[in-house]
Amino acid sequence: MPDNCPQPTQLIACEECGLVSQIPQLDEGQVAKCPRCSHTLSSISIAPCQTLIAYSTACLMMLAISLLFPFMSFSVKGITQEIFLINTVAMLDAFEQSALALLLLLTVLALPALYLVIVTYLYFRIWQQTSKGKLIKPSSRLLVLCKSIFRFEPWLMADVFLIGVLVSLIKISSMADIGLGYSFWAFCAYTVLVVKAISLVDRFWVWNQLLPNKPMTGVVAGQDHLSVNHVDCHQCHQINLMSEASCNRCGSKLHPYDLNTSLQKSWAYLIAAVIFYFPANLYPIMYTTSLGSETPSTIMGGVVLLWQLGSYPIALVIFIASVFIPMAKMLALAWIYWNAKRPKPYLYSRAIKRQKLYRVTEFIGRWSMIDIFVVAILVALVQLHNLMAITPGPASLSFAAVVILTMLSAISFDSRSIWSNGSAFKECNTHE
Numbered sequence: 001m002p003d004n005c006p007q008p009t010q011l012i013a014c015e016e017c018g019l020v021s022q023i024p025q026l027d028e029g030q031v032a033k034c035p036r037c038s039h040t041l042s043s044i045s046i047a048p049c050q051t052l053i054a055y056s057t058a059c060l061m062m063l064a065i066s067l068l069f070p071f072m073s074f075s076v077k078g079i080t081q082e083i084f085l086i087n088t089v090a091m092l093d094a095f096e097q098s099a100l101a102l103l104l105l106l107t108v109l110a111l112p113a114l115y116l117v118i119v120t121y122l123y124f125r126i127w128q129q130t131s132k133g134k135l136i137k138p139s140s141r142l143l144v145l146c147k148s149i150f151r152f153e154p155w156l157m158a159d160v161f162l163i164g165v166l167v168s169l170i171k172i173s174s175m176a177d178i179g180l181g182y183s184f185w186a187f188c189a190y191t192v193l194v195v196k197a198i199s200l201v202d203r204f205w206v207w208n209q210l211l212p213n214k215p216m217t218g219v220v221a222g223q224d225h226l227s228v229n230h231v232d233c234h235q236c237h238q239i240n241l242m243s244e245a246s247c248n249r250c251g252s253k254l255h256p257y258d259l260n261t262s263l264q265k266s267w268a269y270l271i272a273a274v275i276f277y278f279p280a281n282l283y284p285i286m287y288t289t290s291l292g293s294e295t296p297s298t299i300m301g302g303v304v305l306l307w308q309l310g311s312y313p314i315a316l317v318i319f320i321a322s323v324f325i326p327m328a329k330m331l332a333l334a335w336i337y338w339n340a341k342r343p344k345p346y347l348y349s350r351a352i353k354r355q356k357l358y359r360v361t362e363f364i365g366r367w368s369m370i371d372i373f374v375v376a377i378l379v380a381l382v383q384l385h386n387l388m389a390i391t392p393g394p395a396s397l398s399f400a401a402v403v404i405l406t407m408l409s410a411i412s413f414d415s416r417s418i419w420s421n422g423s424a425f426k427e428c429n430t431h432e
């Protein structure tokens with residue numbers, strides 16, 4: 001432990017590797033990382049309440065602007081089609097793709113907006129109370145909000161949608177004149193702000209502000225999930241004793257470390273994803289009508305066509321996002337799950353490599369949704385009847401199912417199983 005390390009005051013179990021660390025009460029601008037796997041345990045921004053409220057308010061304003069004004073226009077031979085952002089949802093619904101329309105509405109607009117409203121409210125309440133020097137008395141409603149909000153984070157996909165918009169623009173720019181409305185620029189600002197706002201939210205800090213972390217006797221830094229003497233609350237990260245059925249801070253039901261159940265769920269989602277991968281690639285993802293004749297296009301067919309037309313970068317983006325990433329992610333997850341129950345002599349380097357692979361698969365999985373968003377934008381924008389029209393194909397729903405199921409599979413996996421208790425650090429690892 002460094003000489004100038006402050007006195008540790010609270011225990012926190014790393015949600016990725018399970019190692020229990022003792023960290024001090026963090027000051028603004030400080031970050032605490034897990035000494036074993038380097039996962040960020042807690043990170044406090046400068047003036048956390050004011051910064052978060054400023055970003056999320058600006059973000060909600062940009063979202064409102066992007067919904068009120070025209071998003072894009074598309075002109076061919078003097079005929080112009082103009083769309084609003086919400087038309088991308090409405091058109092999918094009109095073509096009987098209600099599940100995709102709902103997915104788009106939730107992941108790009110509704111959930112990010114709800115998330116921002118709730119975190120703004122939480123941070124505002126914390127700011128209000130702490131500026132008066134009072135302790136917060138959280139109502140049961142506030143606790144329910146706090147428990148539900150963090151579940152949304154993996155499903156906020158405004159940034160993926162924006163890349164989908166850019167890919168669509170490049171795809172159709174050669175066949176028509178594209179106009180960008182005020183809403184497009186507001187949506188770009190909304191995306192940047194939503195990504196920044198999410199990065200500012202710290203679950204551990206929020207819970208500590210609402211209900212102070214309860215000290216635990218019998219659990220010490222350096223132990224982990226294999227010590228079988230504590231349960232980490234998956235909601236608020238309070239460490240509880242094994243004898244507790246529910247968290248003694250937030251009241252959530254506790255789930256002791258259980259590799260078998262987590263692996264069964266992960267395998268089930270992964271196998272379902274593999275099944276959907278076949279129709280996703282074999283059936284057309286969209287149909288293009290041009291001068292009365294309809295051409296179906298599969299994901300791979302679209303990549304080949306773009307390559308033949310000389311759009312190499314865009315062909316590469318679609319190939320990587322829609323073909324390579326889903327396949328690589330499914331193989332990587334299968335490999336991680338397969339090895340999880342096969343104990344080998346503990347090697348730190350092997351565990352950290354697997355942890356990194358798992359983090360990468362978790363991070364990149366959502367980007368496969370680009371192709372679904374491209375279909376949604378093209379279907380909304382290109383509707384010039386027999387002259388030129390694009391309609392969604394049956395593969396689009398299967399492909400969305402592949403992306404969602406692989407995400408659920410990765411989320412269900414307990415990454416602590418990658419680690420054995422062969423190495424544990426007790427050092428304080430706080431830095432500015």
Ligand SMILES: [Zn+2]
Pocket residue numbers: 014015016017018019034035036037038039
């Ligand atoms: Zn860790």
Ligand SMILES: [Zn+2]
Pocket residue numbers: 233234235236237238247248249250251252
């Ligand atoms: Zn809890």
